[in-house]
Every structure is written in structure tokens, then in C-alpha cells.
Amino acid sequence: MAINKQSLILKNISRSVWILSLISLFTDTASEMLYPIIPIYLKSIGFSIVLIGILEGVAEATAGLSKGYFGKRSDATGKRVPFVQIGYAFSAISKPMMAVFIYPLWIFFARTIDRFGKGIRTGARDAILSDESTPETKGRVFGFHRSMDTLGAVLGPSLALIYLYFYPEDYKTLFYTAFIPGLLAVGTSFFLKEKRKINSTETKAPPFFSFLSYWKTSPPMYRKVATGLLAFTLFNNSDVFLLLKAKQSGLSDTAVIGIYIFYNLVYAAFAFPLGILADKIGLKKMLLSGIGVYAIVYFGMGFNHNIYVFIGLFTLYGIYAAATEGVSKAWISNITDKNDIATAIGTYSAFQSVCTMLASSLAGMIWYQFGANTTFIVTGTASIFILFYFVLMTNEKD
Incomplete structure (x- = not known):
């Protein structure tokens, strides 16, 4: 009976969705293997805090702007798979590059290549997920992928x-080791098959900011x-601020990494079931629930100093992420024309990166001027106003 129920839950997860999900699993394993140690590694080879900040800023700007451009290119050419394959290949080769040389310009180049790869693949990948689902199954498909x-x-x-x-x-050996799951991701991408058949009339590439x-x-x-x-x-500031607050409250470095792993475990466990629930109650309602949980977490972070309470707050934070990340893209794909989905998601993702x-x-400025607690309270208050914005928004299609 349990097996039949499980088969029913997974029946809307197509072969292409499984392949994309495995690719993302391998890629995120590679990226997140390095995420906690990149700042430490960069400091060990002579990078200052300011230079690390500039590096991450340039990298994220590259990812954000290229998401819009390559999303539009994917729609214009009618192709998805090549963008996915090239994007994941770029991210894979960037991992060992950061360990080969330690010159600042080379590190900037390697980190930018990684984020550029994310920009190339994002719109096309999410468009495939949308094509592999119906308006009634968007939540579960995007949720499964996020999980x-x-x-x-x-x-x-x-x-x-x-x-x-x-x-x-x-640290260097870790960069080389991260290349292995990256290669697995690239290899898996060759199992994807192009399904869209569009006769493109485009003869030349459009300007970069045309999206x-x-x-x-x-x-x-x-x-x-x-x-x-x-x-x-x-x-919605970086997770780093939540981890810094936990560190300030007395957690060791190992415990901080441990609680970050725990948060992602909760996120992974809830993304798929909450996606299924979103299809039943509506994507908008699920998004509102997620933003409400987010507000609770940030108000809690602003007033809490108890180490044990942090476990509960990071549990809620994982649930918030599961209720919003995939759901937001699913909602966007439901309110745009099928031929513009990669452009729509790419454009949104570009603005989102900025x-x-x-x-x-x-x-960071609020934290520096007024302290950590004020940072979290201001963020929590702002999220309440945004919650009301969505509540009052009419004519939604979810």
C-alpha cells in the first residue's frame, strides 16, 4: 500500500525532471562542499575581507545579469539542453581552477566562470521544469527539484x-575533490533530450541587456x-548573517557548520511535500505562509540568545525556504506565456541577484551602525509589509 502511495506521489516526476534534479544534486554537492571554506581559503592565500566582498559581488552580478540574457537566448533559439549542459560544465571546471593558481586575477576569473555557468543554465533549466509540468503540478515538480x-x-x-x-x-585538495561531483553533473546532463521544436527566425545574438x-x-x-x-x-539578506548571529551567541565553528547542514536537511525534507501541498491550496497561499514563517524566524533571531532556541529557528528557516524558493518560480511560470518562460524567470532572477x-x-550597514538585533527586527518588520502586499494583491493566477 505504501509503495503504491509513493508511486502516486512521484507519478508527475518525469524522466527529464529526475535528470535535472540529479544534475542539481551533484552540482550543489560540489558547490556546497566549498561554500563554508571559501572565505577561509581566500584569507589563507592573502585575500582581505574587502577583496573577498568585491569578489563575491562581481561573481553574483555576473550570474544575475547573465541569467536574464541567456534566458532570453534560450526562448529565442527554442533550445534548452545546450544552455543547461554548457552552464553546468562551466561550474564544474571552475572548482579545480581556484586551487591551481593563487593570483587574485585568476581567482576572480575562476569564481566568475562558476557564476557565469549558473547564469547560462538557470532560465533554460527552469523552463524545462515548467514544460514537464502542468499548472496543477508546478508546485510538486519545482519542489521536487529544490529538494x-x-x-x-x-x-x-x-x-x-x-x-x-x-x-x-x-583546502586545496577539497577544490580538486569537488570536481568529481561536478563531472558527474556534466555527464548526467547528456541524458537530457531536447523536446521543444521551434523554428527560430533569429539570425544574430541580441544585445546583452535586451532582456x-x-x-x-x-x-x-x-x-x-x-x-x-x-x-x-x-x-532577505544572506544566510551568513544568521550564522554570524549563532556564532556570536556562543556556538563553535563546527556547531555553526552543523546547524547550516541541519537547515539544509530540513529544507530538502520539506521542499517536495510543501510543493505538493502548494498545488492543492494554491501557490500564493503557500508563498504567504513561507513569508510569515520567515518573519517569525527573524523576529526570533532579533530577540534570542539561547543556543537551543536556534535549533528551532533554523528548523523554521528551512521550512520557509522550502515553502518559497520553488513555489515562487512555479508561480512565475504559471503567469507567463509558455514561449517566454526562460526569459521571464531569467529576467526575474537577474533583478533578484541585484x-x-x-x-x-x-x-551589513545596519548591523555595523545599530547591532545585530536591529538588523533582524528591521528585516522581520519589512517582511510583514510585503506579506500584506501579497494579501491585498488581486487577480492572481496561481
Whole structure:
């Protein structure tokens, strides 16, 4: 009986969705294996905090802007698979590159290649997920993909933690090791098959910022939803601030990494079931629930100093991520024309990357001027206003 129920749950997960999910699992394992140690490694080879900040800013800007451009290119050419394959290949080769030479320009190049790969693949990948689902199954398909993707964020740091326990400060070997799951991701991408058949009339590549014009021509509902999501992103600062607060409250470095792994485990466990639930109750309702949980977490972080309470807050934070990340893209794909999905998601993702950079800068300034507690309270308050924006928004299609 249990097997039949499980088969029923997974019946809407097609072969292509499974392949994309495995690719994301391998890639995130590689990336998250390095995420906790990249700042430490960069400092060990002479990077200052300022230079690390500039590096990450340039890398994220590259990813954000290229998401919009290559999303539009994918729609214009009618192709998805080549963008996915090239994007994941770029991310894979960037891992060992950071260990080969330690010159700042080379490190900038390697890190930018990684984020550029993310920009190339994102719109096309999410468009495939949308094509492999119906409006009634978008939540579960995007949720399943997010669940598998985030499972890599559990495996990666866990492997790094185990390796560094036996070989402390041997960071370079980790960069080479991360190349293995990266190669598995690239190899798996060759099992994808192109399904879209569009006769493209495009003869030359459009200007890099041509995707920005989509905002004017997009459906009004897209602009309403994207505006709310981007406003939320503007106050949704980096996970690093949550980890810093935990560290300030007395957790050891190992415990901080451990709680980050725990958060991703919760995220991975809840993304798929919450995606299924979102299809039943509506994507908008699930998004509202997620933002509400987010507000609770940030108010809790602002007033809490108890180490044990952090476990509960990071549990809720994982549930928030599961209720919003895949759901937001599923909602966007439901309110845009099928032939513009990669452009729509790419354009949104481009603006989102810019807002993410601004969010962390804003949070850092508030933290520096007024302290950690004020940072979290301001963020929690802003999320309540955004919650009301979505509540009052009418004519939604979810």
C-alpha cells in the first residue's frame, strides 16, 4: 500500500525532471562542499575581507545579469539542453581552477566562470521544469527539484566537515575533490533530450541587456508578482548573517557548520511535500505562509540568545525556504506565456541577484551602525509589509 502511495506521489516526476534534479544534486554537492571554506581559503592565500566582498559581488552580478540574457537566448533559439549542459560544465571546471593558481586575477576569473555557468543554465533549466509540468503540478515538480538540489547542500558541507576533521587546513585538495561531483553533473546532463521544436527566425545574438525590455512587455500579473518578490529579496539578506548571529551567541565553528547542514536537511525534507501541498491550496497561499514563517524566524533571531532556541529557528528557516524558493518560480511560470518562460524567470532572477547584493549590503550597514538585533527586527518588520502586499494583491493566477 505504501509503495503504491509513493508511486502516486512521484507519478508527475518525469524522466527529464529526475535528470535535472540529479544534475542539481551533484552540482550543489560540489558547490556546497566549498561554500563554508571559501572565505577561509581566500584569507589563507592573502585575500582581505574587502577583496573577498568585491569578489563575491562581481561573481553574483555576473550570474544575475547573465541569467536574464541567456534566458532570453534560450526562448529565442527554442533550445534548452545546450544552455543547461554548457552552464553546468562551466561550474564544474571552475572548482579545480581556484586551487591551481593563487593570483587574485585568476581567482576572480575562476569564481566568475562558476557564476557565469549558473547564469547560462538557470532560465533554460527552469523552463524545462515548467514544460514537464502542468499548472496543477508546478508546485510538486519545482519542489521536487529544490529538494534534490538542497540535498546536495547537506552532502557537500558534511563531506567537507569530515575531510577537514582528518586533514585540517588542506583546502586545496577539497577544490580538486569537488570536481568529481561536478563531472558527474556534466555527464548526467547528456541524458537530457531536447523536446521543444521551434523554428527560430533569429539570425544574430541580441544585445546583452535586451532582456530588460521584457519587463515592459510582460503580463501585468507578472510585474505585480515579481515586484513583491523582489521587494522581499531586498530585505532577505544572506544566510551568513544568521550564522554570524549563532556564532556570536556562543556556538563553535563546527556547531555553526552543523546547524547550516541541519537547515539544509530540513529544507530538502520539506521542499517536495510543501510543493505538493502548494498545488492543492494554491501557490500564493503557500508563498504567504513561507513569508510569515520567515518573519517569525527573524523576529526570533532579533530577540534570542539561547543556543537551543536556534535549533528551532533554523528548523523554521528551512521550512520557509522550502515553502518559497520553488513555489515562487512555479508561480512565475504559471503567469507567463509558455514561449517566454526562460526569459521571464531569467529576467526575474537577474533583478533578484541585484536585490540580493543590495540586501546584504544594507544588512551589513545596519548591523555595523545599530547591532545585530536591529538588523533582524528591521528585516522581520519589512517582511510583514510585503506579506500584506501579497494579501491585498488581486487577480492572481496561481
